[in-house]
Amino acid sequence: MELPKIGIVIVxxxxxxxxxxxxxQSCQMQLYPNFMIQIEENIDRSRTIGKCWNDAVDKLEDCKYIYxxxxxxxxxxxxLFSSVTALEMIRTKDPLFVQISTYITMIDERGDQNGYMMKIPTGLWLREWLIKYKFDEKLKRLVDATQLDRIKQVGNKMQLLNYHFGYFYRQHGGQVTGRKYSEWDTVSTWNRKIYxxxxxxxxxxxxIENHGFIYVPQGxxxxxxxxxxxxIYSPDTLNIVSATIRPIKVCWCGSDLIEYRDKWSEKTDLSKNPNIKHLxxxxxxxxxxxxxxxDATITRLYYGKKEDWEVLPFPENPGVLYYTPERWDLYGVQDIIEIAKLMPDVQFHFVGDKGLIHELPSNVxxxxxxxxxxxxxxxxKIGVYARFTKWDGHPNLITESILSGKYVVTNHxxxxxxxxxxRFDTIKIIRKLLKKGKPNKSGAEAYQKQINDWSFL
Structure with a gap:
């Protein structure tokens, strides 16, 4: 089946x-196979933008859609591929739809990202509708926004898609079109994409919710x-990373690094791919x-919001927190149980796994x-978070404990x-920290400054 022809209009x-x-060049390099480019010369500004667009649409007789x-x-x-796929699917369900718009990414005069995205009326149009309803040739600005309002007025529909397809909008002095964006929804997020x-x-x-990432499906x-x-915990992800020809950033989380080292590193050497930045x-x-x-850069990623945590008063009878997920064999559960037995006067709080097979002492x-x-x-209720793992990265519970003013004891x-x-050094240090009588403010202040520094993006 032949794909619909698209007309790209550049004034x-x-x-x-x-x-x-x-x-x-960015238009010429589109992966979509069936398109043509119509350039309307208007350096002398003898025509309004609406007139230029109408003239271009008239010339693109073989095209189904206009961009x-x-x-x-x-x-x-x-x-183009993404936009056409979306609009074709939408129109299959409801032919009253004649336009889709998406987020754009703002860039500066040099082409660098300004760090935020916006919802604007730049998108793909059905040419048949634009022939029937011409752009207003008298307007000097807000031409496309006015046309979007018209869609609803005549009984048709448009869809503002809640994700980004790859339109980069350059902000610079003297723009006319740039003034319209304050009238649209600003998305206070950087252009972060994650898999x-x-x-x-x-x-x-x-x-996604706390830091404005955009999820990218595997395909x-x-x-x-x-x-x-x-x-990188699965062969599929490893294959995607090793074969990349685009620049990507890989964040090693913990045991994935050990699995890669022991199972895959000899067959798949990620050190040789220059497109990968390792974190x-x-x-x-x-x-x-x-x-x-x-070579890897250390970064402190925390998927939650550090603003959700505050330094708490130090409790009168502080206890000890321990995290025991289902992989209790990797989290030193037997060690912490033995430590709890040797500290019967201290209350231990285990979180993470209700189905521990161990017999727990009465103070747990x-x-x-x-x-x-x-x-x-x-x-x-606690003064110390204890964590003893076989391997570790930078766990979220350590972040949350320190942001709450707690002291952390770990084997990493x-x-x-x-x-x-x-073990006995651990007991000695835990007792010393429990006697502090005051929260770990210096640690909390340091983490507030350092956690989620997104400069690596």
Whole structure:
């Protein structure tokens, strides 16, 4: 089946040849196979933008859809493919739809991202409708916005899609069209795109809701630059990463690094792909990656909102928190149980797994899986979070504990924590911290500054 033909319209009205060439090249490099480009020369500004668009639409007789691109903007290579697919699917269900719009990404005069996206009326139009309802040739600005209002007035429909297809809008001095964007919804987010290994899916909602990430499904990873790949736990994700020809960022989470080292590193050497920027969550991970000839940058990722946590008063009889997920064999559960037995005067709070097979001493309360609100209640009762794992990155519960003013004891090299190795040293340090009598304010202040520094993006 032949794909519908698309007409790309560029009104050449700026004197900046570099911008125009960037725009033209991005249109010429579209992956969609059936399109043509119509350039309307208007350097002398003898025609309004509405007149230019109407003239172009009249000339594109063989095209089903029309896409308007500013001569100082540019498109990602899959822009047409994504837009046509979306509008065709929508019109199959309801032929009254004649236009779709999507988010755009703002860029500065040099082409660098300004760090936010907006909903605007730039999108794909049904040519048949534009022939019947011409653009207002008297208007000098808000031409497309006025036309969108007209869609509803004549009984047709448009759809503002809640995701980004790859339109990059250049902001610079002297723009006429730039003034309209204050009248549309501003999306206070950077252009962050993320793919999470299926093992890490539970973290996705936090990244998307709290930090403005855009989820990219597996089949679309090759369409974008600088996607953040969160975790490599499956062969599928490893294959995607190793074969990438676009720049991507890979964040190693913890045990995924150990699995890669032991199972896959000899057959799939990620150190040789120059398109990958590696991120890790701890100094231990960084050293382990270095052994595999991979240079990694340490970053402190937290999928929650640090603003949700505040320094709590130090309790009168502080207890100890311990996290025991289903993989209790990797989380030192037997060690912490033995420590609890040797500290019968201290209350221990276990969270994470209700089905522990171990017999627990009387000073241990096993809360099981808890909500954030329940965890905050438990935080009011503890002074120390203890964590002893086989491998580790930078766990969220360490972040939440320190942001709450708690002290952390762990067997790994993690900033603002007490590192321990031997059981009796651990007991000694826990008792010392429980006697502090005041919250860990210095750690909390440091984490407020350092957690979720997105400069690596």
């Amino acid at each position: 050449h009205g700026h004197n900046n040849d570099k911008w125009f060439q960037d725009c033209l 308007f691109v500013g001569d100082d903007d540019f498109l990602s290579s899959d822009m 999470a290994d299926p093992c890490m899916d539970l973290f996705l909602n936090g990244f 679309r990873i090759g369409a974008y630059d600088d996607i953040l790949i969160f975790g 890790c969550l701890s100094a231990d991970q960084q050293k382990e990656l270095k052994k595999l000839n991979i 309360i096993n809360h099981g899986v808890v909500s954030k609100e329940t965890l905050k209640t438990i935080m009011n 090299n993690i900033p603002y924590t007490e590192r321990v190795n031997e």
